[in-house]
Amino acid sequence: MSTMPAPFTADDYRARMTRAAEAAADAGLAGVLVAPGPDLVYLTGYRPAATERLTLLVLAAGHDPVLVVPTLEAPDAEEAPGASALTLRDWTDGRDPYAVTAPLLDGDGRFGVSDNAWAMHLLGLQKELPGTSYVALTEALPMLRAVKDERELLRLEAAGAAADEVYGEILQVRFAGRRETDIASDLAALLMRFGHSQVDFTVVGSGPNGANPHHEAGDRTIAEGDMVVLDFGGLKHGYGSDTSRTVHVGEPSVAEQRVHDVVREAQQAGFGAVRPGASCQDVDRAARAVITEFGYGKNFIHRTGHGIGVTTHEPPYMIEGEEQPLVPGMCFSVEPGIYLPGRFGVRIEDIVTVTEDGGRRFNNTPREMAVVE
Template sequence: MSRLDDVRAAMGRAGVDALWVSAPANVRALTGFSSGADGKVLVLAGEATLYTDARYTVQAREESSVPQHIARPPETYEHAAERVRGLRVGFEAEHLTVAGLEDLRAHWDAALVPTRGLVEALRRVKTAQEVAAIREAQALADRVFGEVRPLIRAGVREIDVALALELGLRRAGAEVGFDVIVASGPRGAMPHGVASERVIEDGDLVTVDFGARLRGYHSDMTRTVAVGTPSEEMRRVYNAVLEAEEAAVAAVRPGVTGGELDALARGILERHGLGEAFAHSLGHGVGLNVHEGPGLRKGSEDVLEPGMVVTIEPGAYLPGVGGVRIEDLVLVTEGGHEVLSRTPKENV
């Protein structure tokens, strides 16, 4: 079955006859159109249409796997109105704005039904082509990190490391997937400590979290590296996080839940007295969005399936002292898993 066929089956389960798709990543997933922020998709039982404007006439024709209608609102809504009259039309409640919903109500003689996560649930399991794109993005990021690693030394600003990573990704033909995190010394206690002008010092641990976006698909990896000789306490924290990370990666396989993996890693950190220092979930899915399902967090009942790509990224953060996070990108396979991130984890 194609992804559109899967969407139609999901529409049936949701009790809707049509679906108005407005989330950019979902637009791209269903059509291949790479400017999803400027597109919408109407999915019906027997057809699908991509709506975008004249700036994208050529691009939409080249990229979209479904027919296109080139127009701006309100003509967009008027064109779709003929197709949805009298139908129950699902809309993406987490993405459609209030103004957008009011526009649909003004132009359509249809019952508008909110839906949540209908397309996102289908996107959790990647196609072979999607896995190949993510694999290539991660290989590119590994290569760039290897090139930049010698720059991470005392006397260098965090922002200079981030800029080198961003430039490396661009030169390699990728986009920067998200704001690069470079957090050194005490700033390592901030899980989302984007690069600052702080100068890296001897004895610092430096956490680097970055990813490439290639043909729309993301990679995501974190490494914490030592500059000089860190304190005994931070070495202890590093090795505890590494133990938790490696145990959770080893446990990735079909049938395990995100909550079970989170509990495994969290339990190890708790035994090291770092349970409260683990301030976020264990991981998440990666694809057209850098954060998507499944969720690997406390209590998550999301079940891993072959074809899912997830992160495993435990961390421990000590305010005023520093922090450690180690993250791998992992493909769930029929027989277990494959680690896509190949950058070595350093001994500290």
């Protein structure tokens, strides 16, 4: 069990909010509007539930950050790690929260809005300030959370190491004769045992179900001769883990082993493409080229990777057309796969970070196909 890293301070959150406001100004935006969700957690440390009552962080270059909150939630907001770095403006039930927020905004400005903001709140602002316009933060500021500092990297490293411990343990359990949901429950319990506070997913795709990349573990009984895709992760110390390995119940056939070997080679090629100055699409191209070379191009049906941080999926994305350059501190998955409908699937996934001279894996379990009972 890893030691809890030092907490982020109010100064850390102040610096993040300042960077976000400055990045918005550089992008030609009047400011950034952040609703409850991962962006708000990243910028302030505050983690309220999203409800019909408006909670909104307003950031604009040259202005102090302001958090608009319902009065009944103000005591919780005041306890947030970044609270001392911002001003709270509360509103009581019966008042119009959009009228309270309007004086904080440029009435003719264009604002970046966190992707998970509720439509009812955005429409309320538009009604109050018809001259404003809005763009999703993923589009306007895709790099907002992408580059991690050293303490974030330590958290991601710890999460990855915990996921590796989980994989080592799951190889010891019996697969044959048990349902996919049984293995998924084992994975969830192990994630919590190794320090995760939240389990986000436990994909267990056995036999033909493995050909569905996001198969929800079901009641299918795993049998001798099955290939089984395992993909699991969640949050530890507030940062994500996400890893995939494909195991086989009993000895694999020559054909099954060949497909697994192709995916393993593709995963290594994708990792080998990670270096400062390369583009996100270069990682996808490197992995995809191997799979295509061996005749399985049409069976690789998803992007090669996604960013990870305070959520398990976030920008940047390793996909054709994404020309964003890789820079040290960016963290993302490299997870090529081959999916053969009606037969089986194979996926191998590591979380990696860009270093000054290449890349570093946060997952270090064997990538060779493991044989389980």
